[in-house]
Amino acid sequence: MGRLDGKVAVVTGAGSGVGKEHALLLAAEGANVIVNDLGDSGDETVTAITDSGGAAVCIKANVADWATGETLVNAAVENFGDFHILINNAGILRDAMSFSMTEAQFDQVIAVHLKGHFVCARAAAVFWREQAKSGNDASRRMIHTTSESGLFGGPAQANYASAKGGILALSITLGRELTKYGVTTNVVAPRARTGLTDYIQSMAAPEDPLDFDVYDPANVSPFVVWLCTDQAKDINGQAFIVGGSGIWWMRNWSHQNSVKLEAEKWTLNDIDRHRDLLFGDAETGVPKFEAPSF
Numbered sequence: 001m002g003r004l005d006g007k008v009a010v011v012t013g014a015g016s017g018v019g020k021e022h023a024l025l026l027a028a029e030g031a032n033v034i035v036n037d038l039g040d041s042g043d044e045t046v047t048a049i050t051d052s053g054g055a056a057v058c059i060k061a062n063v064a065d066w067a068t069g070e071t072l073v074n075a076a077v078e079n080f081g082d083f084h085i086l087i088n089n090a091g092i093l094r095d096a097m098s099f100s101m102t103e104a105q106f107d108q109v110i111a112v113h114l115k116g117h118f119v120c121a122r123a124a125a126v127f128w129r130e131q132a133k134s135g136n137d138a139s140r141r142m143i144h145t146t147s148e149s150g151l152f153g154g155p156a157q158a159n160y161a162s163a164k165g166g167i168l169a170l171s172i173t174l175g176r177e178l179t180k181y182g183v184t185t186n187v188v189a190p191r192a193r194t195g196l197t198d199y200i201q202s203m204a205a206p207e208d209p210l211d212f213d214v215y216d217p218a219n220v221s222p223f224v225v226w227l228c229t230d231q232a233k234d235i236n237g238q239a240f241i242v243g244g245s246g247i248w249w250m251r252n253w254s255h256q257n258s259v260k261l262e263a264e265k266w267t268l269n270d271i272d273r274h275r276d277l278l279f280g281d282a283e284t285g286v287p288k289f290e291a292p293s294f
Contacts, residue, residue: 002030003229008080010034010072012063012120013090015041017194018145018217018224020048022087025221026228027054032080034059034072036090055080063090063116069123077127085228086124087143088117088167093196098158106159113163117144117170121185125178132181140178141228142185144171148241148291151189151250164189168239175237184236186227189250191243191294192217214244214294223247241292248292256282 009026013019015037023033027049033056035042035049042058049056059075061068076083092112094105121142128140149157150164167187174185193203193215203215213219223242226232241248259274 002028003231004085004225005030007031007084007228008034008076008082009085009087009228010036010076010083010120010124011087011089012036012072012116014045014087015039016045017196018190018192018220019087019089020045021218021221022089022224023056024048024052025218025225026085026087027052027056029225029229031085031228032056032076034076034079036061036063036068036072038062062112063088063119064111066119068116069119069121070126072120073123073127082138083124083127084138085141085143086120087145087224087228088120089145090116091145091196093157094159095156097156101158109159110163113160114166114170117167121170121174125174125181125183128178128183129181137182139230139233140181140183141232142171142174142178142183143224143227144185144187146187146189146239148189148191151239151241151252152287152289152291171239172237179236184227184233186232186235186237187239188220188224188227189239189241190217190220191215191241191246192220212245219244244294246292246294 004026009031011019011023011033014023014035023035023045027033033049035045035056035058038060042060046056046058057075057079059072061071073083090112092109094109096105124142144167146164146167149161150168154161171185171187194217205213220242227235239250241250257278259278
């Protein structure tokens with residue numbers, strides 16, 4: 001018996017990396033899986049699942065296309081009779097410094113990451129709202145994929161960081177809209193070796209296969225899959241960094257301080273006079289990069 005027996009999941013970008021590991025673990029826990037990717041790697045993920053006794057179907061489609069969301073939801077229902085879990089994971093990189101970035105580089109990344117997340121989330125929301133209104137009160141889960149670039153900002157990634165930061169706000173918005181329909185929506189930033197990070201030498205696998213591989217993408221999936229279970233039904237609109245042996249619960253943009261006049265409009269001179277009250281001795285430069293360490 002698995003924790004997700006009878007559940008039906010859609011995983012985008014599941015042909016490799018963390019997406020593949022999510023799909024494999026979902027299947028191992030009893031879920032039927034729609035594997036989405038653009039290339040033949042999705043078929044390989046399906047083969048790995050079915051060879052292990054699971055059930056999976058590959059749907060080759062671009063999440064940046066508006067119709068893909070409905071295509072994936074329909075595939076889940078037509079093949080497995082229902083749809084309970086969406087893991088938005090598909091992504092690309094087109095890194096460049098802001099002064100060198102082209103319009104195409106910006107648009108492509110926003111389309112796949114931010115629009116792609118919304119395309120699939122919207123289709124899921126439509127289906128789950130209809131199900132809830134018809135009396136089907138099964139719990140539903142959305143897990144979205146951000147990054148530490150989206151949390152902290154990353155040089156040469158104005159497109160990627162903007163998309164990943166937008167996904168954080170998107171998840172909270174979806175939570176506010178869909179909680180009443182039995183949907184939870186959370187965000188995970190994987191810290192792992194994937195097709196988007198394998199150029200970083202520090203992420204190379206250990207030479208000794210018996211050594212713990214800190215950057216193995218499979219390290220991310222247990223928490224992602226756990227968020228899909230009943231044990232996580234009260235976790236909604238939250239963000240996490242996950243990798244290695246660690247899970248970091250993240251929150252940002254918290255209130256720092258405030259100043260207020262009494263029913264009058266600010267002037268520039270007023271702001272000058274209140275500057276120290278607002279900022280005090282606090283650091284007001286570009287925030288330091290303070291990602292948690294392994």
